[in-house]
Amino acid sequence: MSGFFAVEHLELSFGGVHAIRDLSFSVEQGEVFAIIGPNGAGKTSVFNVITRVFDPSAGRVVFQGNDITAVARHQVVNHGIARTFQNIELFEGATVLQNLLLGRHRFPHGNILAQLCWLPNVRRAEEESRARVEDVIELLDLAPYRNALVAGLPYGVRKVVELARALATQPKLLLLDEPASGLNPEEARDLAFWIDDIKHDLGITVIMVEHDMSLVAEAADRVLCMNMGEAIATGSAAEVRAHPDVLAAYLGT
Amino acid sequence: MRFHYDTTYRDAQRLIRYRADWLAYGALFLLLLAAPWILPRYYVGEVSFIFIMCIASLGLMVLTGFTGQISFGHAAFLAIGAYAHVWFISHDVPFVISIIAASALSGAVGLMIGLPAIRVSGLHLAMVTLAFSIILEQVIGRWKSVTGGYTGVPVPSPSILGIDLGGLRPFYFLCLAILLIVFVALINLTRGSIGRALVGVRDSETAAHALGIWVGGTKVLAFVISASVTGVAGALMAHHVQHVTPEGFSLLLSLELVMMVVIGGLGSLRGAILGAIFISLLPTFISKLKPMLPAAVSGQFGLEIFVFGLVLALFILFEPMGLNGRWLKLKALFQSFPLYRRDTFRRGKTYMKSERYR
Ligand SMILES: Nc1ncnc2c1ncn2[C@@H]1O[C@H](COP(=O)(O)OP(=O)(O)OP(=O)(O)O)[C@@H](O)[C@H]1O
Ligand SMILES: [Mg+2]
Numbered sequence: 001m002s003g004f005f006a007v008e009h010l011e012l013s014f015g016g017v018h019a020i021r022d023l024s025f026s027v028e029q030g031e032v033f034a035i036i037g038p039n040g041a042g043k044t045s046v047f048n049v050i051t052r053v054f055d056p057s058a059g060r061v062v063f064q065g066n067d068i069t070a071v072a073r074h075q076v077v078n079h080g081i082a083r084t085f086q087n088i089e090l091f092e093g094a095t096v097l098q099n100l101l102l103g104r105h106r107f108p109h110g111n112i113l114a115q116l117c118w119l120p121n122v123r124r125a126e127e128e129s130r131a132r133v134e135d136v137i138e139l140l141d142l143a144p145y146r147n148a149l150v151a152g153l154p155y156g157v158r159k160v161v162e163l164a165r166a167l168a169t170q171p172k173l174l175l176l177d178e179p180a181s182g183l184n185p186e187e188a189r190d191l192a193f194w195i196d197d198i199k200h201d202l203g204i205t206v207i208m209v210e211h212d213m214s215l216v217a218e219a220a221d222r223v224l225c226m227n228m229g230e231a232i233a234t235g236s237a238a239e240v241r242a243h244p245d246v247l248a249a250y251l252g253t
Numbered sequence: 254m255r256f257h258y259d260t261t262y263r264d265a266q267r268l269i270r271y272r273a274d275w276l277a278y279g280a281l282f283l284l285l286l287a288a289p290w291i292l293p294r295y296y297v298g299e300v301s302f303i304f305i306m307c308i309a310s311l312g313l314m315v316l317t318g319f320t321g322q323i324s325f326g327h328a329a330f331l332a333i334g335a336y337a338h339v340w341f342i343s344h345d346v347p348f349v350i351s352i353i354a355a356s357a358l359s360g361a362v363g364l365m366i367g368l369p370a371i372r373v374s375g376l377h378l379a380m381v382t383l384a385f386s387i388i389l390e391q392v393i394g395r396w397k398s399v400t401g402g403y404t405g406v407p408v409p410s411p412s413i414l415g416i417d418l419g420g421l422r423p424f425y426f427l428c429l430a431i432l433l434i435v436f437v438a439l440i441n442l443t444r445g446s447i448g449r450a451l452v453g454v455r456d457s458e459t460a461a462h463a464l465g466i467w468v469g470g471t472k473v474l475a476f477v478i479s480a481s482v483t484g485v486a487g488a489l490m491a492h493h494v495q496h497v498t499p500e501g502f503s504l505l506l507s508l509e510l511v512m513m514v515v516i517g518g519l520g521s522l523r524g525a526i527l528g529a530i531f532i533s534l535l536p537t538f539i540s541k542l543k544p545m546l547p548a549a550v551s552g553q554f555g556l557e558i559f560v561f562g563l564v565l566a567l568f569i570l571f572e573p574m575g576l577n578g579r580w581l582k583l584k585a586l587f588q589s590f591p592l593y594r595r596d597t598f599r600r601g602k603t604y605m606k607s608e609r610y611r
Contacts, residue, residue: 051463077465089463091456093520094449102449106465109446112474118441123266126445130262169464 004029004205005173010059012045012229019045020056021229027173032199032206034220036213036240038249042229043209044086047175051076051083063173077106080172084162084179086209092151096161099150100136103168104129136164140194156187167198174198176208180215188215195219213241225249268440285429289422297421298493299537304428305489307529308435310513312482314525317514319443320475321455322370323379326386327510330480332393332502333359334487336400339408339497348413352431356484363480364473371469386507393499405498408491419492428489435482439522442478451475452520512561516568518575527576535561 006026012019019042027033035043048054050061052073060069068079082103091099107129109115110122137143140160145153150161159179166174179195180188192215198204210216216223217237225233225240227249233240240246269275289297313327337358341351369381393400400406410419411427418427442448453461454471461468491497509532517528539560543551550556572578 053459053462072467073462074465074467077463083463085459089457089460091453091460093456094452098449098452101446102453102461102464102466105446105450105453112442112447115445115447116438116441118445122441122445123263126266127262129446130265134262165460165464 003027004064005207006062007046007050008060008062010046010049010061011057012042012049012054013057018229020049023059023226023229023231025224025231025234027205027207029205030199030203031221032195032208032219034216034223034237035207035209035226036211036216036223037226038252041226041249043226044177045229046226047083047177047207047209050175051081077169077171080170081175082166082169082171082173083175084159084166084177086177086181088155088158088162090150090158090162090165093149095147095149096142096145096153096164097133097147099161099165100133100142100168101129103136103165104132106169132170133168136167139167139197140164141190156183159183159187159191163194167202167204171204174204174206176206176210178209178211180210180212188212191215192218213237217241266444289425294421297425299533301421301425301428302490302493303530303533304425304432305486305493306513306533307526308432308489309483309486309510310517310525310529311435311439311522312479312484312486313510314514314517314519314522315439315442315451315482316475316479317511318519318521318525319448319451319455320472321519322374322472322475323376323511324382324479324507325379325504325511326382326384326389326507327479327483328502328504328506329382329386329389330359330363330483331487331490331506332389332497332499333362333480334484335491335497335502336393336406336487337484338488339406339491340399342409342411343406348411348418352485352488355488356481359484359487360477360481363476363478366480367473367476370472370476383504383507386502386504390499390502393502400499403499405496405501408495408497411492424492431485431489435485436522436526439482443522447471447474509561512565516565516575518577521575521577523580524575524577527580531576532561535564 003026006024008024010020010023023042023046025033035046037043045054049056050068052068052071056069060067062068063079063081066079068076068081071079091102094102107125109125109129110119114122137146140163142157142160142164145157145161150158153161159182163176163179166176176195180191183191195206195208196219199206208216208220210220220237222234223237223240224231225243225246227245232245232249233243235243264270269278288300292300309327309331312330313324316322316324316327334355337355338351341354342348346354366382366385370378373381394403396402410417411424412418416423418424443451450461450466450471453464453466454468454475458468461471487502490501494501513528513532514525515528516531517526518524536557539557543556553559568575574581
């Protein structure tokens with residue numbers, strides 16, 4: 001079982017709490033894959049294991065044929081995996097532009113001496129980064145906020161900035177943790193279009209954790225439902241929604 | 254009103270973009286060049302000292318303002334820079350090489366002090382730096398063969414290529430030149446990817462990891478840069494005082510440096526300079542004010558410390574963005590007149606502080 005991306009027999013526990021139990025799934029290139037489940041099901045924990053925030057107690061994560069279960073936490077992005085956070089982790093004291101440029105951190109910008117002297121290679125790298133960031137700003141309509149401090153932005157815009165920052169890393173796989181939570185219906189609709197663009201125009205594979213079933217139904221090719229750390233159903237949105245175990249999990253029986 | 258018009262991304266990189274700014278900075282530069290002939294002799298030395306404090310304050314700003322790591326022992330790096338430099342030039346090392354070596358040594362010690370920062374932060378880290386400076390003072394006091402112990406060591410006059418720079422005016426220009434070099438280098442650093450990483454580590458370690466920033470390494474790097482720059486200031490300070498003793502690098506000096514960066518405005522190099530000027534001038538200002546105060550007040554012991562504390566408290570309460578924040582507001586007022594709104598700088602509500610995994 002190894003294609004584009006796969007999680008194999010993953011286990012994660014915090015003391016007595018089993019956040020993930022024997023979880024396996026795989027995602028094909030170009031797919032939008034949604035993970036749903038009631039609160040505390042372990043969805044965010046899956047992302048945290050993939051991005052090396054937590055060490056799994058068993059199992060492995062394979063991306064493009066490489067076992068990335070034990071890479072350094074700051075190396076994950078170099079494999080082409082970017083993520084957003086359920087509770088928005090932006091750099092509050094910096095502008096939108098600086099936040100997005102930080103998304104480009106993994107690309108070379110010259111060594112420290114070159115940066116101190118602002119040598120031509122640094123200048124070129126900064127120009128290149130700026131140009132790539134502007135592409136993302138245009139894609140996500142962030143131009144009005146380019147030079148605004150994040151600390152003063154409304155919630156909906158912050159969500160978009162965080163998505164933009166993840167895109168600025170030029171990922172192959174994008175992990176979105178509840179991208180639509182807290183958005184108004186109009187913003188949620190924009191998001192659905194953007195996810196479509198990200199998939200079709202940028203060719204980025206997406207795994208998203210989402211509670212909004214209308215967005216999941218619209219955007220996701222396949223859906224995995226988790227409960228108590230386990231996978232209980234996989235399939236199309238309609239199939240998963242009709243699955244008896246899923247209904248039981250949401251009704252708490 | 255003024256808008257940014259950039260036709261290329263290279264335009265956006267220019268440090269000084271508008272003609273008005275060119276004129277303002279040009280005038281300031283000419284004034285600094287003429288100052289040694291305008292000012293009374295005593296003040297020329299004072300201004301040189303302010304330049305030195307600006308360098309030290311810039312050094313601490315990298316650490317505290319950009320990565321958010323607090324140091325209560327930064328005078329220790331001034332001491333290392335000073336003693337190392339004195340030792341080198343007393344052993345016939347040329348001035349320029351000596352100051353670079355002193356800075357490198359200070360940076361190397363900064364590396365060692367920075368290593369605990371990977372694990373501890375905030376108040377605990379502040380305690381580490383405090384303990385370090387206390388221990389260092391003892392070491393300097395005991396290591397008589399190198400430091401001269403508590404009696405101190407005399408400092409040879411600075412000279413480059415046989416030209417003596419110990420006079421008031423030459424030393425003024427030496428300090429000004431080094432300040433400008435340090436300032437421009439740090440501007441470059443903070444606008445590049447390393448500078449962004451420093452801010453990233455300060456604002457969200459979680460996100461920093463996810464974007465490929467090596468968080469531990471970046472924190473230590475901030476210590477190294479900060480200590481190296483402060484070491485340069487220490488070397489110049491040795492020449493300024495002409496006789497270095499351990500008491501010259503007391504805890505009070507460390508606290509003054511912290512006040513400079515806080516009052517100047519955390520996260521801004523301009524703030525570091527404004528803060529250094531303000532705090533360095535405060536004692537002079539207080540002594541000028543003293544005769545005007547009733548004897549019961551002016552005779553009080555510790556008046557100076559009291560005023561320092563009061564100023565710090567007032568800034569934290571009323572202008573948390575420091576002198577730099579004040580500056581930006583005034584500038585915005587003039588540029589957008591008459592459209593300035595009071596709320597331009599009001600911080601938005603902070604939404605949801607996240608649970609931090611660290
Ligand atoms: N850092 C942690 N320490 C201890 N327990 C944790 C930690 N993070 C998560 N958990 C526990 O692991 C379980 C799964 O949490 P997780 O955040 O993955 O759920 P989720 O599916 O994302 O829920 P939600 O929909 O509320 O975001 C929960 O029981 C939670 O309490
Ligand atoms: Mg979650």
